Amino acid sequence: MRKFYTCASVLSADMRNLERVSKELETSGVDMLHFDVMDGVFVPNLSFGFPVLEAVDKSTDLFLDVHLMITDPLKYISRTIKAGADLITFHLESSSDPYETIEAIRKGGVKAGIVIKPCTPYEAVLPFVELVDVVLVMTVEPGFGGQSFMEDMLEKVKGLRKYIDERELPVKIQVDGGINDKTAAAAVSAGADMLVVGSFLFNQKEISNGVTALRNAVSE
Numbered sequence: 001m002r003k004f005y006t007c008a009s010v011l012s013a014d015m016r017n018l019e020r021v022s023k024e025l026e027t028s029g030v031d032m033l034h035f036d037v038m039d040g041v042f043v044p045n046l047s048f049g050f051p052v053l054e055a056v057d058k059s060t061d062l063f064l065d066v067h068l069m070i071t072d073p074l075k076y077i078s079r080t081i082k083a084g085a086d087l088i089t090f091h092l093e094s095s096s097d098p099y100e101t102i103e104a105i106r107k108g109g110v111k112a113g114i115v116i117k118p119c120t121p122y123e124a125v126l127p128f129v130e131l132v133d134v135v136l137v138m139t140v141e142p143g144f145g146g147q148s149f150m151e152d153m154l155e156k157v158k159g160l161r162k163y164i165d166e167r168e169l170p171v172k173i174q175v176d177g178g179i180n181d182k183t184a185a186a187a188v189s190a191g192a193d194m195l196v197v198g199s200f201l202f203n204q205k206e207i208s209n210g211v212t213a214l215r216n217a218v219s220e
């Protein structure tokens, strides 16, 4: 089974003490922290923004993967980088020009990724694959944690995996939404390299238990 990275989605964390959560995440075996920014327009929900991202960045040395679910990501790239992002993913369906947005992220010296919603075919993202570090395939409708994994998204992951492998591109495939010990193995065997995991990890008594359960599920 291929290696995969676990990206813990802060959206499901206990917000009363993010410093404590960040410290627990550091020793739990997760590979990075996934931070969902929502504007209430691009998705029907609001989450958190720069002050919280800065606070998390100050609390941990973990790599910060920031998923922008906002209408005009280009407008906020430099502030997202300033707040501590190491990777910024933005939606192909947003109103920003994808080429300009990727360029702005790259200019800021951080990694760039592009995201597609469940309704977008993977072919739509192909013109950008060679320009980014990560392609994120949403496996739920963006906006909320705790939803069920959409099995039919696996075909998109497989299509992208084939495209990337045939060209030997160094691009990683990330999946986000509904990942748990029942769905992780299917996502990895379809070709995902990075699993975003929210409610499954934070519903465990210890986050490290969830990390181990995912590893066991994928290696079975």
Ligand code: DX5
Binding pocket: 009, 010, 011, 012, 034, 036, 067, 140, 141, 142, 143, 144, 145, 146, 147, 176, 177, 178, 179, 196, 197, 198, 199, 200
């Ligand atoms: C959903 C977010 C996800 C969310 C995943 O819009 O992008 O990152 O936190 O949560 P779970 O793992 O609970 O589906």
Ligand code: ZN
Binding pocket: 009, 034, 035, 036, 067, 176, 196
């Ligand atoms: Zn996300």
